[in-house]
Amino acid sequence: MIPLSRPLLFQTAVPAHPSHASGVRRMVTAHLNLWRLSELVDNAVLATAELFANAVRxxxxxxxxxxxxxxxxxxxxxxxxxxxxxxxxxRLRTPDAAAESGRGLSIVAALVDDWGTVPPDPGTTGKKVWFTLCVEGRG
Structure with a gap:
């Protein structure tokens, strides 16, 4: 990857409905490919999809x-x-082996280098859940 003079940034608001999950996956894939980070696509898309699904659910x-x-x-x-x-x-959970849900954050934690939460922007409610993937030494 070529050294950046400033961070690359993409932001969008998506309706909180499961029908938009595929669009979220396509957006992440498209931007990472545009930014020449195709080696991060699989983990980033899956982790983002899990966080989006949690937010919707x-x-x-x-x-x-x-x-x-x-x-x-x-x-x-x-x-x-x-x-x-x-x-x-x-919150991370340890679901019963037969449980059909409850593994999302465990999946995220396994795929990414770090993750966590931060408070919302001033004047807004809610939360932000984030994750990072190392770019250094890739590409």
Missing amino acids: HASSNPRDVVTLTLECTDRELRVTVADSSPLQP
């Missing part, structure tokens, strides 16, 4: 709710942030 209660997706890339890392309007914090 656990944080969306109104048909007008949106999930904000931000991709930011520096010379060192790709940072993906998924923001929603719910103040409820995500």
Whole structure:
């Protein structure tokens, strides 16, 4: 990857509905390929899809709710942030072996270099869940 003079940034708001998950995956794929980070696509798309699904399932209660997706890339890392309007914090769970859900954050943790949550922007409600993937030494 060519050294960047400033971070690459993409941000969009997506309706908080499961029908938009495929569009989110396509957007992440397209931007990472445009930014010549194709080696990060698989892990970034899967981790983003998990965070989007969590936001839709656990944080969306109104048909007008949106999930904000931000991709930011520096010379060192790709940072993906998924923001929603719910103040409820995500938590890692250890689901029963037969459970059909509850593994999303474990999947994210296994795929990425780091992840966490931060408060919403001033004047807004909710939370931001983020993850990073190392760019340094790749490409």
